[in-house]
Amino acid sequence: MLRVGLTGGIGSGKSEVARRLASYGAMIIDADRLAREVVEPGTDGLAAVVDAFGEEVVAADGSLDRPALGRIVFGDEAARRRLEAIIHPRVRARAAELEKAAAAADPDVIVVHDIPLLVETGQAAGFDAVVVVDVPEEVQIDRLTRVRGISPEDARARVAAQVSRAERRSAATVVLDNSGALTALDAQVKRLWEWLRADAT
Template identity: 45%
Template structure:
């Protein structure tokens, strides 16, 4: 079974992914994969340098993430150009990891922790997944978490929230919703209950 797990920035998605891992899921982290596909020597990094110029590559030959972030958060066109390079590479690498997990254990539940599911799947196309789980939190709560817990200024926090899909867009593709706007215990209880339901529907 292949599960897509998504949610906006500061939604608590990482906490939910960790819980799934503790319960026995194989978790593939799209953000980690995205970092791997732009390492020195990877084709995606060469294409980024060609598209955006040498200023986005640091003195060690690595992607200058701070400079890249400045470009894409200020310019939606730049963000789209970057996505056209990175998303296909992430998808290809992730699918290889899914296949490896299935080969190792045909009854495995694989959870794809992917914040930009709608962007990466093209308008919310989720056909390759058996279930889509959305971690849902009001924007005001996410804003508070970004400012108070992560130290972002309010304008930057708002930009990061609005640069992603809306909560309504995520909920529109959800098969299951985890409400992570309350206590941690309540969030984990929902994950545990959902895990039981998923295992019941997975053949041995």
């Protein structure tokens, strides 16, 4: 088994890379998806969030009211850290379960952990390789405003909340430049996959 960490700044196109790696046969473990899973109704994760932040973070249908929670933790470092202390250990435990099952089914599997905050959470050293999807900040801002409909001010705040490009790149084994056309990204991911396969075997 080869363990790969995949990360990139918001708007970098990390999900595009994950989709392409999956098409080649990689097993993708999506930290964002797991972060939603561990706070679904009835989970101890949701109960812990409610204990920490109150009933106002529960929607009428019993699910987590993400906008309400976001209003509490966005811009409040202590609140964000409390939330991370609840979510991150549960996400990592679930990711480890999925990885173990994948390795049992195929000892040569390439497991790609898609983790937006991989560098911020100090996980880079735990992987056999770290792939960083990189674009200039102005490209991030453009994509967030044009594609996601986020205001320029909000887009800049979200970019600023993450580590710098330089810090992210310094943790990389491989850097993929996604500032151009998707055809250029296709070629880079193909080369990456060939390298990962060679490394895995």
